[in-house]
Amino acid sequence: LSASSAPYRSGVVTILGAPNVGKSTLLNQLLQQKIAIVTPKAQTTRNRIMGIVTGPDFQILLLDTPGLHAAKEEINRRMVKIALASLADADAVLFLVDCSVWNHDKRISKAEEYAGYLKKITKPVVLALNKQDLIPQQQLLPIMDWCRTLHPFASVVPVSALSGQGVDVLLAELVTLLPEGPQYYPEDLPTDATERFIAAEIIREKIFLLIRKEVPYSTAVVIDSFEEGDPAVIRATIMVERDSQKGILVGQKGKMLATIRQSAAADIAQVLDRRVRLHLWIKVSKDWTENTAILRDLGLV
Numbered sequence: 001l002s003a004s005s006a007p008y009r010s011g012v013v014t015i016l017g018a019p020n021v022g023k024s025t026l027l028n029q030l031l032q033q034k035i036a037i038v039t040p041k042a043q044t045t046r047n048r049i050m051g052i053v054t055g056p057d058f059q060i061l062l063l064d065t066p067g068l069h070a071a072k073e074e075i076n077r078r079m080v081k082i083a084l085a086s087l088a089d090a091d092a093v094l095f096l097v098d099c100s101v102w103n104h105d106k107r108i109s110k111a112e113e114y115a116g117y118l119k120k121i122t123k124p125v126v127l128a129l130n131k132q133d134l135i136p137q138q139q140l141l142p143i144m145d146w147c148r149t150l151h152p153f154a155s156v157v158p159v160s161a162l163s164g165q166g167v168d169v170l171l172a173e174l175v176t177l178l179p180e181g182p183q184y185y186p187e188d189l190p191t192d193a194t195e196r197f198i199a200a201e202i203i204r205e206k207i208f209l210l211i212r213k214e215v216p217y218s219t220a221v222v223i224d225s226f227e228e229g230d231p232a233v234i235r236a237t238i239m240v241e242r243d244s245q246k247g248i249l250v251g252q253k254g255k256m257l258a259t260i261r262q263s264a265a266a267d268i269a270q271v272l273d274r275r276v277r278l279h280l281w282i283k284v285s286k287d288w289t290e291n292t293a294i295l296r297d298l299g300l301v
């Protein structure tokens with residue numbers, strides 16, 4: 001062995017942070033691929049999604065989680081539980097914050113919120129200050145100093161998940177926190193999620209992006225069939241809670257549903273790297289977000 005040969009490191013890193021700080025964007029940036037859906041709305045990531053980042057001498061299994069937030073409804077409580085439960089398996093935590101929304105007062109109130117989560121975490125934590133592209137550079141150092149007073153972070157790294165700036169530094173910091181270990185997955189596998197799951201998530205993303213306000217939170221997407229081949233033929237059902245929501249999803253003369261279908265099909269085709277024929281149905285299933293059997297089917301229990 002030469003003096004320069006580093007041990008192979010591998011392990012699990014959980015990404016934690018409030019809704020909309022950029023957790024899914026960062027995961028996609030690290031993987032150079034879209035596996036997690038990104039929307040400007042909070043609470044769009046419902047399940048935990050694992051991304052696999054493989055380097056020459058490391059493999060990081062990254063868990064994207066639903067955002068941490070005060071949860072009232074059943075489905076939201078379950079999402080926070082999924083986020084915190086994934087900590088048990090983690091070797092390290094990547095705590096992501098959106099530093100672009102901080103002014104002085106906001107920082108103070110945020111500090112209390114973060115402290116609440118951080119005191120529950122016994123694993124080493126790397127703090128990533130995301131959306132640094134939105135703040136003046138001279139503000140970065142004071143913010144980093146202030147952050148170091150909040151918690152004994154393993155490191156504090158400014159990044160832009162959107163542009164990729166700082167992401168290589170962040171990756172290197174995370175690798176130092178991993179134990180020596182084997183390569184668990186093939187080096188070209190970006191996620192343990194199935195194509196089926198990613199297809200359903202992309203359809204859900206389009207609903208969030210295209211439909212106003214609260215309707216998307218009442219929807220779930222179930223893949224009824226997924227025929228491999230070129231084109232891949234995918235049939236999916238969008239579940240809603242009420243007839244009125246179905247009307248909004250269908251839209252005038254079916255235009256909204258057509259738009260959702262077209263934009264989802266285009267994105268799925270890109271991920272699968274082949275043509276896609278997508279068929280969508282809408283089903284009204286009253287109060288499914290409170291229904292344990294349905295939540296279990298969706299992997300949310």
Ligand code: GDP
Binds near residue numbers: 017026134160163
């Ligand atoms: P999550 O809820 O934490 O998973 O956040 P998302 O990844 O869904 O991102 C929420 C919003 O923030 C989206 O509109 C992203 O495009 C945006 N966003 C994420 N990272 C950055 C960043 O580094 N810079 C900027 N300007 N926007 C970002």
Ligand code: K
Binds near residue numbers: 039043
């Ligand atoms: K989001």
Ligand code: MG
Binds near residue numbers: 037
């Ligand atoms: Mg997300």
